[in-house]
Amino acid sequence: xxEKLSMQAIILKLQQYWSAQGCMLMQAYxxxxxxxxxxxxxxxxxxxxxxxxxAYVEPSRRPADGRxxxxxxxxxxxxxxxxxxxxxxxxxxxxxxxSLRELGIDPLEHDIRFVEDNWENPSMGCAGVGxxxxxDGMEITQFTYFQVVGxxxxxxxxxxxxxxxxxxxxxxxxVNSVFDLEWADGVKYGDIFKEPEYEHSKYSFEExxxxxxxxxxxxxxxxxxxxxxxxxxxxxxxxILKCSxxxxxxxxxxxxxxxERAGYLSRIRNMxxxxxxxxVAERKKRGFPLVKDDKLREKLLAxxxxx
Amino acid sequence: xxxxxxxxxxxEEMPAHVVTPAIKQLVKRTADxxxxxxxxxxxxxxxxxPRRLAVLISGLAxxxxxxxxxxxxxxxxxxxxxxxxxxxxxxxxxRGQGLTPDDITFKEIKGTEYVYxxxxxxxxxxxxxxxxxxxxxxxxxxxxxxxxxxxxxxYIRPIRWMVALLDDQVIPFSILDVTTGRSTxxxxxxxxxxxxxxxxxxxxxxxxxxVIADADKRKQLIKQQIDKLxxxxxxxxxxxxxxxEEVNNLVEWPTAFAGSFDDKYLxxxxxxxxxxxxxxxxxxxxxxxxGKLLPVFISVRNGTDHDLQNVVAGNEKVLTARLEDAMFFxxxxxxxxxxxxxxxxxxxSFHDKISTMAEKMDRVKAIVAVLAxxxxxxxxxxxxxxxxxxxxxxxxxTGMVGEFAELQGVMGEKYALLGGExxxxxxxxxEHYEPISADGALPExxxxxxxxxxxxxxxxxxxxxxxxxxxxxxxxxxxRRQATGIxxxxxxxxxxxxxxxxxxxxxxxxxxxxxxxxxxQASQIQAVVDFIKDRIRKILRxxxxxxxxxxxxxxxSSSDVLRLFTAADILxxxxxxxxxxxxxxxxxxxxxxAQKAPAELADATVDAKLFENxxxxxxxxxxxEVAAAADKGLNDLYAALAxxxxxxxxxxxxxxxxxxxxxxKNNRLTELSKLANLAMGLGDLDQxxxx
Numbered sequence: 001x002x003e004k005l006s007m008q009a010i011i012l013k014l015q016q017y018w019s020a021q022g023c024m025l026m027q028a029y030x031x032x033x034x035x036x037x038x039x040x041x042x043x044x045x046x047x048x049x050x051x052x053x054x055a056y057v058e059p060s061r062r063p064a065d066g067r068x069x070x071x072x073x074x075x076x077x078x079x080x081x082x083x084x085x086x087x088x089x090x091x092x093x094x095x096x097x098x099s100l101r102e103l104g105i106d107p108l109e110h111d112i113r114f115v116e117d118n119w120e121n122p123s124m125g126c127a128g129v130g131x132x133x134x135x136d137g138m139e140i141t142q143f144t145y146f147q148v149v150g151x152x153x154x155x156x157x158x159x160x161x162x163x164x165x166x167x168x169x170x171x172x173x174x175v176n177s178v179f180d181l182e183w184a185d186g187v188k189y190g191d192i193f194k195e196p197e198y199e200h201s202k203y204s205f206e207e208x209x210x211x212x213x214x215x216x217x218x219x220x221x222x223x224x225x226x227x228x229x230x231x232x233x234x235x236x237x238x239x240i241l242k243c244s245x246x247x248x249x250x251x252x253x254x255x256x257x258x259x260e261r262a263g264y265l266s267r268i269r270n271m272x273x274x275x276x277x278x279x280v281a282e283r284k285k286r287g288f289p290l291v292k293d294d295k296l297r298e299k300l301l302a303x304x305x306x307x
Numbered sequence: 308x309x310x311x312x313x314x315x316x317x318x319e320e321m322p323a324h325v326v327t328p329a330i331k332q333l334v335k336r337t338a339d340x341x342x343x344x345x346x347x348x349x350x351x352x353x354x355x356x357p358r359r360l361a362v363l364i365s366g367l368a369x370x371x372x373x374x375x376x377x378x379x380x381x382x383x384x385x386x387x388x389x390x391x392x393x394x395x396x397x398x399x400x401x402r403g404q405g406l407t408p409d410d411i412t413f414k415e416i417k418g419t420e421y422v423y424x425x426x427x428x429x430x431x432x433x434x435x436x437x438x439x440x441x442x443x444x445x446x447x448x449x450x451x452x453x454x455x456x457x458x459x460x461x462y463i464r465p466i467r468w469m470v471a472l473l474d475d476q477v478i479p480f481s482i483l484d485v486t487t488g489r490s491t492x493x494x495x496x497x498x499x500x501x502x503x504x505x506x507x508x509x510x511x512x513x514x515x516x517x518v519i520a521d522a523d524k525r526k527q528l529i530k531q532q533i534d535k536l537x538x539x540x541x542x543x544x545x546x547x548x549x550x551x552e553e554v555n556n557l558v559e560w561p562t563a564f565a566g567s568f569d570d571k572y573l574x575x576x577x578x579x580x581x582x583x584x585x586x587x588x589x590x591x592x593x594x595x596x597x598g599k600l601l602p603v604f605i606s607v608r609n610g611t612d613h614d615l616q617n618v619v620a621g622n623e624k625v626l627t628a629r630l631e632d633a634m635f636f637x638x639x640x641x642x643x644x645x646x647x648x649x650x651x652x653x654x655x656s657f658h659d660k661i662s663t664m665a666e667k668m669d670r671v672k673a674i675v676a677v678l679a680x681x682x683x684x685x686x687x688x689x690x691x692x693x694x695x696x697x698x699x700x701x702x703x704x705t706g707m708v709g710e711f712a713e714l715q716g717v718m719g720e721k722y723a724l725l726g727g728e729x730x731x732x733x734x735x736x737x738e739h740y741e742p743i744s745a746d747g748a749l750p751e752x753x754x755x756x757x758x759x760x761x762x763x764x765x766x767x768x769x770x771x772x773x774x775x776x777x778x779x780x781x782x783x784x785x786x787r788r789q790a791t792g793i794x795x796x797x798x799x800x801x802x803x804x805x806x807x808x809x810x811x812x813x814x815x816x817x818x819x820x821x822x823x824x825x826x827x828q829a830s831q832i833q834a835v836v837d838f839i840k841d842r843i844r845k846i847l848r849x850x851x852x853x854x855x856x857x858x859x860x861x862x863x864s865s866s867d868v869l870r871l872f873t874a875a876d877i878l879x880x881x882x883x884x885x886x887x888x889x890x891x892x893x894x895x896x897x898x899x900x901a902q903k904a905p906a907e908l909a910d911a912t913v914d915a916k917l918f919e920n921x922x923x924x925x926x927x928x929x930x931x932e933v934a935a936a937a938d939k940g941l942n943d944l945y946a947a948l949a950x951x952x953x954x955x956x957x958x959x960x961x962x963x964x965x966x967x968x969x970x971x972k973n974n975r976l977t978e979l980s981k982l983a984n985l986a987m988g989l990g991d992l993d994q995x996x997x998x
Contacts, residue, residue, distance in 0.1 A: 110621065111618045
């Protein structure tokens with residue numbers, strides 16, 4: 001490694017690289033979520049027959065992982081760099097390895113392995129097959145071929161590459177604590193995020209208003225269901241994301257017992273399944289516009305008709 | 308000429324645990340296919356790495372064996388008319404065989420002449436047979452299957468290339484958009500794509516591209532590298548076979564290397580260090596000559612030793628981060644007392660429909676007290692088991708178990724010792740989870756065994772009472788494993804465990820201690836007894852016990868785990884006795900007649916005044932002897948039941964049980980019932996097959 005890239009330089013390099021591979025550069029989605037997968041740019045776009053290639057940074061909130069800014073590796077909010085390509089290209093592994101070379105990580109100077117890790121997000125009705133990628137023993141990327149999303153079997157298959165930006169940067173910059181990472185010239189990760197980490201941890205574990213959160217969950221759920229019925233897929237999906245985050249806050253607060261937990265997760269899963277179906281229906285009404293091959297599109301619309 | 312054929316399936320990285328079963332499957336399917344296709348060969352040599360499954364078939368024949376056989380057709384009188392003209396039947400028959408009536412000969416069978424033709428099918432050339440391996444590849448099955456891109460076909464991972472080479476000729480076929488060729492791929496980073504001139508070049512050419520395709524060779528190499536590192540450094544490394552197998556299937560070109568971590572982490576318990584190294588990082592760990600864990604590890608890189616220092620440094624950093632976490636939890640946990648943790652169990656749910664963990668411990672304590680008395684434990688054992696039952700789940704709320712869930716029980720023992728508990732108490736805490744698997748280790752200490760039994764009995768009883776009873780493959784709380792655990796512990800400790808009676812006592816003790824759950828456990832006792840008997844059946848079946856003996860003992864009147872096994876052994880040991888058939892038939896007759904006894908006779912006594920012949924008195928005397936023998940154990944019981952056989956035979960000879968006189972009949976049924984009940988203690992002998 002010759003130069004130590006800053007966090008933002010890493011992001012810029014990844015954006016440049018993946019846009020050159022045909023990915024649209026999307027922006028982080030503006031509703032709280034636990035992972036880049038839950039952005040509509042992945043979750044919804046992975047469903048249905050339309051192709052989709054996108055890359056974006058996603059700040060991901062996991063209230064239960066908050067450590068008051070004291071643990072060098074655990075965060076309330078971390079950043080994922082998300083790449084989704086549908087249908088999955090035949091050389092997706094090679095594309096990924098080349099992205100590491102762009103960051104100055106030469107596989108010949110390291111030990112890079114694809115270790116089986118089948119990803120599942122039961123609360124969103126998602127399952128996929130793939131690996132975690134190890135760089136000299138450290139997991140830096142989750143690599144997944146989606147098989148089921150929102151309870152629907154996918155066709156075609158989306159490949160998802162999720163880089164853990166903090167981990168990757170810790171390696172590139174050779175620091176032991178994420179708070180010592182350089183975000184930009186002269187500004188450290190800790191300078192920006194240490195305070196929000198503390199405050200969000202304090203809020204999530206100690207201060208959040210449980211009654212309000214419980215009430216919000218019910219209200220968000222009702223609104224999501226109503227808008228699914230109205231065929232307003234994206235507003236409905238926003239409320240499902242809000243339900244998910246609200247549940248995560250309740251969970252971090254220890255306000256959810258084991259059985260209630262299963263109940264909440266199943267409520268979110270039911271909404272995720274419903275919105276997945278609604279999304280395909282709405283895209284079909286629009287004639288699957290992202291399918292550029294007219295013959296294929298006509299066939300798909302006819303096939304969907306036949307079902 | 309003998310041929311050599313190479314088939315290689317190139318894949319994206321397979322899961323390590325899949326590689327070995329997958330290559331075995333490919334070899335078997337290939338061998339079966341060649342046999343079915345009548346193609347001779349000398350050997351199938353397997354090759355496998357994370358990215359490839361390959362077979363090299365040597366000594367292949369040029370073609371399939373020819374088929375030459377004589378096929379029987381219609382009778383001559385149907386095949387030819389009086390003028391010798393061939394009938395439609397004859398012409399049709401020959402056409403069906405690809406021949407003409409000119410090929411017909413006649414043979415006589417039992418006085419009738421039949422049409423015969425000699426059929427000959429020339430074997431296909433081996434090349435066309437080998438093209439059929441496409442279906443063999445596609446028929447492979449794997450524990451997880453996936454699809455990719457726009458395809459619907461499912462496989463373990465995407466197929467990226469295929470080689471099918473007969474000597475120097477490509478055998479062409481395609482799967483999805485991948486077509487066979489002669490080009491294989493070397494190591495992902497160190498090698499390149501190369502063309503094979505002939506199939507036989509495979510192994511050597513791949514070696515030049517940094518792939519050791521022979522899995523056994525690769526494994527040996529890793530083992531040697533580890534042994535060398537150990538010898539050079541004076542370390543003792545126990546090369547765990549499972550880990551070696553996994554690591555072997557993560558690399559194509561192994562280079563073992565050693566790393567180290569700071570001495571200060573050695574204050575963390577060994578189990579935590581080993582879990583971090585072995586289970587999380589796939590490292591081998593090392594000890595010194597005295598068996599003390601050393602602050603070093605050995606890992607295996609997929610590559611050469613080029614820039615190895617980067618790899619060492621990276622792995623050291625990752626392990627250090629994990630150990631730093633562990634150290635933090637270990638230190639934090641020790642700032643609290645066991646009582647603090649136990650207190651927190653009041654807010655931890657055992658199961659929402661049942662109770663909290665704290666309430667479960669209260670119940671288990673009541674159960675331990677019953678068991679301690681039933682099993683006549685000495686004071687020290689009783690004291691240790693009772694104390695353990697008051698705290699044994701406390702480690703669930705420690706930071707360490709929160710992070711390393713697999714160390715539950717293990718950390719309980721460590722922290723209990725640090726907290727000043729008696730070693731017997733600490734050991735019982737660790738052992739109460741055992742057995743962890745169907746044939747996992749059992750508790751060694753008596754308090755551990757008692758606590759393990761109590762914990763499992765409580766789980767089964769409460770889950771049954773809450774309506775969560777395993778069915779089919781649905782057993783989310785692993786209650787079957789717990790029931791098997793109860794059975795195995797009872798056998799191992801040689802403890803009598805009459806489940807039905809004990810369960811009643813447990814429930815009563817919980818009620819007395821005011822810790823009973825708000826559930827109807829009593830109504831589930833029979834279901835629990837049946838559930839445990841089911842496990843006993845399974846264990847007896849896998850021990851190859853006779854099925855009728857299994858049915859007999861598990862349908863008898865006893866619910867005592869140990870007794871059922873003993874009864875099965877006794878019946879099996881006598882099954883070849885000369886008198887076994889007579890003994891069992893006599894007793895079966897007694898049991899069947901006893902079933903006719905009206906329920907109100909259950910507590911009746913035999914009245915000698917109602918006897919009408921001597922055999923009745925003799926039988927009465929015999930029954931008394933059997934009853935006395937039953938108290939001495941099952942061996943004596945069987946011996947007494949065997950001894951009484953002539954008496955029973957004489958009784959039936961002289962006595963008509965179903966007498967017209969109601970009083971006489973009932974007296975006889977009462978007598979037979981007493982004998983039947985004694986026999987049922989051994990098992991429902993009616994189920995035995997004696998022929």
